[in-house]
Amino acid sequence: KNEVEQSPQNLTAQEGEFITINCSYSVGISALHWLQQHPGGGIVSLFMLSSGKKKHGRLIATINIQEKHSSLHITASHPRDSAVYICAVVKYGNKLVFGAGTILRVKS
Amino acid sequence: EAGVVQSPRYKIIEKKQPVAFWCNPISGHNTLYWYRQNLGQGPELLIRYENEEAVDDSQLPKDRFSAERLKGVDSTLKIQPAELGDSAVYLCASSLGGTGAFEAFFGQGTRLTVV
Numbered sequence: 001k002n003e004v005e006q007s008p009q010n011l012t013a014q015e016g017e018f019i020t021i022n023c024s025y026s027v028g029i030s031a032l033h034w035l036q037q038h039p040g041g042g043i044v045s046l047f048m049l050s051s052g053k054k055k056h057g058r059l060i061a062t063i064n065i066q067e068k069h070s071s072l073h074i075t076a077s078h079p080r081d082s083a084v085y086i087c088a089v090v091k092y093g094n095k096l097v098f099g100a101g102t103i104l105r106v107k108s
Numbered sequence: 109e110a111g112v113v114q115s116p117r118y119k120i121i122e123k124k125q126p127v128a129f130w131c132n133p134i135s136g137h138n139t140l141y142w143y144r145q146n147l148g149q150g151p152e153l154l155i156r157y158e159n160e161e162a163v164d165d166s167q168l169p170k171d172r173f174s175a176e177r178l179k180g181v182d183s184t185l186k187i188q189p190a191e192l193g194d195s196a197v198y199l200c201a202s203s204l205g206g207t208g209a210f211e212a213f214f215g216q217g218t219r220l221t222v223v
Contacts, residue, residue: 004150033212042112043151043199043214086150094206095164096141098150 003027006087006099013106019074021102023087026068030094034061034072035086037101043086046072077106110134114200114215122223126188129218133181133202140177141212142185143199151199157183190222 007022023032034046047054047061049070054061058077063070074081087099113132121127133140138159143151154173156164159180168175172191177183187194197217203210 031209035214042114042216043201045211045213048211088150090206093164094139095156096153096212098143098152100148100150 002100003091003097004087004089004099006085006102008102009100010103011105013077013104015078015106015108017077017106019077019081019104019106021072021085021087021104023070023072023099024068025070025087025089025097027089027091027097029089030092031090032063032070033088033090033096034070035088037084037086039083046085074104079106079108082106112200112202112213112215114198114218116218117216118219118221120221120223121190123192124189126186127190127220128187129185129198129200129220131183131185131200131215133183133200134213137202137204137213138180139203139205139210140183141199141201141203142175142183143201145197145199145217147196154185154198187220190220192222195220195222 004025031050033048035043037043049063058075060073082105084101086101088096115130140157142154145151155168155175157177160177175185197219199217200215201212203212
């Protein structure tokens with residue numbers, strides 16, 4: 001079983017919809033990262049969090065340490081949000097373990 | 109400020125040939141990572157450097173892969189000889205320190221195709 005599981009694997013939404021991507025992990029962590037990867041592009045860090053909630057523009061990330069779960073929300077989704085969203089956890093010892101990613105497509 | 113720079117962006121080689129990737133991290137970032145990302149999967153760590161020291165290379169296939177980070181700045185990752193299964197995107201990332209406290213910044217990656 002993978003240490004980091006993301007759901008859904010694929011997500012198609014209409015422009016303007018509220019989107020949620022989930023990440024569950026099974027190991028002890030010191031932090032969790034949400035990353036965005038565009039086709040042919042590199043990876044961009046969206047959030048790094050170890051507790052609570054963070055907001056940046058239309059993106060919101062939450063984490064529940066007790067439940068070992070994090071969510072990434074996108075409000076008022078737009079076609080330019082189409083990308084792969086990756087959850088990565090920092091295991092003790094500073095090792096990053098990545099989920100497989102969620103492929104998001106937002107249609108206009 | 110320039111981000112993490114990788115070269116080349118794309119590389120196509122025949123199997124059994126050698127190949128090398130180069131990474132220039134963000135200035136001042138002590139920690140450098142090399143990841144391999146297969147299609148449809150998340151990146152997997154190959155090696156992590158703290159300055160010039162490789163502190164985690166447990167996932168690096170040492171029979172054919174090697175890496176170096178001379179002077180604790182730029183890094184190269186080499187595969188010799190390459191195999192068909194090495195086709196993947198090789199990502200370099202850097203951070204000020206451990207990713208428990210610092211964001212990791214990623215390069216554009218090198219897409220390797222072995223034919």
